[in-house]
Amino acid sequence: MPNANAQPILEVRNLKKYFKSGRGKNRLVVKAIDDVTFHINKGEVFGLVGESGCGKTTTGRTIIKLYEPTDGEIFFLGQRIGAGTEGLKAEIKDKRRSVNKQLRGLKAEMTQKAANATDAEKKALQEDFQKTKDDLNQEKQKYVEIRKLEISKRKSQREDSPEVMRKMQMIFQDPIASLDPRMTVKEIIAEGLRIAGVRSDKEIMKRVNESLETVGLLPEHASRYPHEFSGGQRQRIGIARALVVNPEFIIADEPVSALDVSIQAQVINLLNDLRQKYGITILFIAHDLSIIKYFSDKIGVMYYGNLVELAPAEELFLNPLHPYTQSLLSAVPLPDPRYEKKRKRKAYKPHEVHNYKESPPILHEIKENHYVLANEEEIMNYKKILK
Numbered sequence: 350m351p352n353a354n355a356q357p358i359l360e361v362r363n364l365k366k367y368f369k370s371g372r373g374k375n376r377l378v379v380k381a382i383d384d385v386t387f388h389i390n391k392g393e394v395f396g397l398v399g400e401s402g403c404g405k406t407t408t409g410r411t412i413i414k415l416y417e418p419t420d421g422e423i424f425f426l427g428q429r430i431g432a433g434t435e436g437l438k439a440e441i442k443d444k445r446r447s448v449n450k451q452l453r454g455l456k457a458e459m460t461q462k463a464a465n466a467t468d469a470e471k472k473a474l475q476e477d478f479q480k481t482k483d484d485l486n487q488e489k490q491k492y493v494e495i496r497k498l499e500i501s502k503r504k505s506q507r508e509d510s511p512e513v514m515r516k517m518q519m520i521f522q523d524p525i526a527s528l529d530p531r532m533t534v535k536e537i538i539a540e541g542l543r544i545a546g547v548r549s550d551k552e553i554m555k556r557v558n559e560s561l562e563t564v565g566l567l568p569e570h571a572s573r574y575p576h577e578f579s580g581g582q583r584q585r586i587g588i589a590r591a592l593v594v595n596p597e598f599i600i601a602d603e604p605v606s607a608l609d610v611s612i613q614a615q616v617i618n619l620l621n622d623l624r625q626k627y628g629i630t631i632l633f634i635a636h637d638l639s640i641i642k643y644f645s646d647k648i649g650v651m652y653y654g655n656l657v658e659l660a661p662a663e664e665l666f667l668n669p670l671h672p673y674t675q676s677l678l679s680a681v682p683l684p685d686p687r688y689e690k691k692r693k694r695k696a697y698k699p700h701e702v703h704n705y706k707e708s709p710p711i712l713h714e715i716k717e718n719h720y721v722l723a724n725e726e727e728i729m730n731y732k733k734i735l736k
Contacts, residue, residue: 356390356391357388357424359424359598361385361412361423362386363386364385364408364418365380365382365383365385365421365436366381366404366408366416366419367381380654381407382408382411383654385654385656386421391628391630392628392629393631394633394646394647395645395647396634396635396641396644396647397409397635397648397649398636398638398648398650398651399636399650403653405602406602406634408634408651409519409602409634410519410602411423411431412425412431412517412600413517413518413600414430417433418431418432419436420433420435420436421433422503425513426516430514434500434503437499437500441492441496444489444492448485448486451485452482459474459475459477515596516595516596516598517596517597517598517599518592518594518598520588520599520601521587521602521604522602522603523607524580524581524586524587524607525575525580525607527587528575528586529575530574533574534561534570534571534575534586535554537590538560538571538590539557539593541590541593541594554571557589557593561589563592564592564619565585566582566586580609580612581609584605584616585616585619588604588616588620596629598631598632599629599631599632601632603636604620605617606636613640621644638678638681639681646662648665650665650671650677655722656712656720657673657722658670658673658720659712659721660718660719664718665719666678668719668734668735670715672695672697672702673697675695676695679692679694679695703724703727705724708724708725708726709724710723715732715735
């Protein structure tokens with residue numbers, strides 16, 4: 350288990366990723382990630398679960414900079430590696446609209462009062478309006494300058510150095526599509542080393558062989574092509590490719606979903622051994638809760654781009670609070686025929702269980718390290734449940 354006082358190796362703050370297409374009336378905005386916040390401490394395995402299309406893979410790809418964030422910030426090893434500015438730009442537009450709306454209202458009110466006023470009263474009204482206008486415009490300008498300064502900081506302070514990003518690697522979901530069929534295993538694994546500036550063929554071959562042996566393959570496999578291996582072996586090649594540059598943090602994007610159950614166990618045990626041996630921190634993306642429970646220290650549950658619940662693994666399975674988390678857990682099968690006969694799945698119907706029209710939800714800490722997306726009324730009910 351990781352140290353409870355460990356420092357975060359990764360921090361994700363209010364992350365958003367929107368995909369846009371079309372123009373005008375045909376404009377479509379898909380909110381793949383919508384305001385997600387979490388952190389991962391050094392040495393931890395953070396499990397990210399949810400149904401297909403909820404934004405898990407997009408979160409991983411945005412963290413490793415395959416996608417640029419729409420808004421929010423990503424910090425890795427204390428350095429900002431990604432930041433979006435759309436939210437700040439929207440705030441500037443909203444502030445300008447708000448001030449202009451206030452000024453139009455004040456002007457209409459002044460015109461109405463001035464209709465039956467004397468010249469002296471009209472002059473006083475005009476002076477009051479001008480003073481209020483100047484104050485509002487000054488307030489708007491100050492607000493806009495602060496937001497523009499933050500936009501400038503986010504753009505200038507993003508850390509793109511290869512030395513930092515090299516410490517973060519990704520294992521992809523599909524062990525077939527993620528390996529180039531025209532490259533040998535040696536070329537696939539060595540590509541990261543060459544990009545990192547390693548030029549010695551002797552050094553490259555040494556490190557490739559070490560990576561292959563670490564994942565349970567043989568040095569002679571280096572001369573073969575991906576199609577000569579089974580699915581489990583291909584995934585091991587993908588893991589070796591990630592390990593060859595000695596990363597501190599790995600994003601494992603459903604690395605076992607395309608494999609047979611027996612091979613899944615081998616890959617999970619391999620990742621567990623690597624974590625214990627090298628102290629690697631892992632963001633483990635999956636939709637299989639039984640694997641997540643076995644492998645993770647903390648679990649985040651995603652639904653439609655939002656993080657709806659976040660808690661230590663044992664706590665989440667012991668006290669699932671959000672209705673969607675309860676629905677997911679009710680679908681987990683157990684190798685017990687008597688239990689399976691009685692098991693009832695709990696359907697999640699958000700429009701029936703939530704009323705967010707008047708009170709929107711926030712990610713709230715219900716108890717220590719247990720967060721749930723809820724509004725004030727739901728928070729009170731959750732606290733009663735925990736008592």
